[in-house]
């Protein structure tokens with residue numbers, strides 16, 4: 347399967363690259379929120395666009411040859427998914443989730459959902475919540491040693507999720523052959539807002555190539 351790489355990057359180099367990736371993504375994330383909220387006139391917007399285009403030109407001056415970041419395993423046993431839409435360190439559309447794995451198998455993250463994630467007025471878009479649940483349930487299954495691609499994701503939206511501070515959590519519930527079933531939820535200060543169950547399936551190609559062992563051993567690093 348293409349898009350999966352192994353790299354050999356030293357600790358200091360990795361730390362430097364992480365800092366650069368984090369800083370650019372955060373600056374663009376802020377820009378996205380500012381774009382949603384701005385009330386400037388056409389002339390000020392035109393000036394802003396010039397600056398944005400100049401910044402984009404700098405970023406484009408040295409880029410990856412491929413159209414995606416992919417999944418990169420490092421020789422130190424870590425894994426980088428920096429392009430990931432939910433946890434990607436380098437991806438400004440990711441909130442991003444910094445997932446913590448407790449010893450008892452709970453995967454959780456607390457993060458801010460700003461104006462870029464709005465669906466109903468003042469509430470987080472349901473599709474964004476689905477992406478977050480997909481990711482955290484999948485990550486919980488993966489961390490528990492039972493990785494898979496999402497086959498089925500079932501969500502019950504119990505109440506609106508207000509923009510602001512949000513928590514997501516999940517755990518592996520059970521394994522049935524090549525299927526891992528994970529459960530989880532989203533909550534805010536007002537309690538649980540959405541509950542989910544996901545069936546994650548180790549794809550046939552991973553079962554047959556033994557690639558699953560590699561992903562099981564690699565610690566996720568955003």
Ligand SMILES: CCCCC/C=C\C/C=C\C/C=C\C/C=C/CCCC(=O)SCCNC(=O)CCNC(=O)[C@H](O)C(C)(C)COP(=O)(O)OP(=O)(O)OC[C@H]1O[C@@H](n2cnc3c(N)ncnc32)[C@H](O)[C@@H]1OP(=O)(O)O
Pocket residue numbers: 350480481482484485488493494495496497498523524525545547548549550551552557558560561
């Ligand atoms: C180099 C190392 C790579 C290792 C890769 C390994 C794992 C995957 C990678 C990463 C996962 C880790 C972390 C990711 C965290 C992330 C969250 C984001 C996740 C996503 O964003 S992911 C994108 C959306 N996702 C897709 O893009 C899937 C498209 N789809 C397919 O890739 C196939 O469709 C697949 C793989 C689903 C099944 O294909 P297959 O050929 O392996 O399946 P097969 O027919 O052998 O069935 C085997 C058993 O699964 C049952 N079954 C089949 N399909 C089912 C379904 N949909 N729902 C419920 N059960 C299903 C059968 O009924 C049978 O069950 P039983 O054994 O009981 O009979």
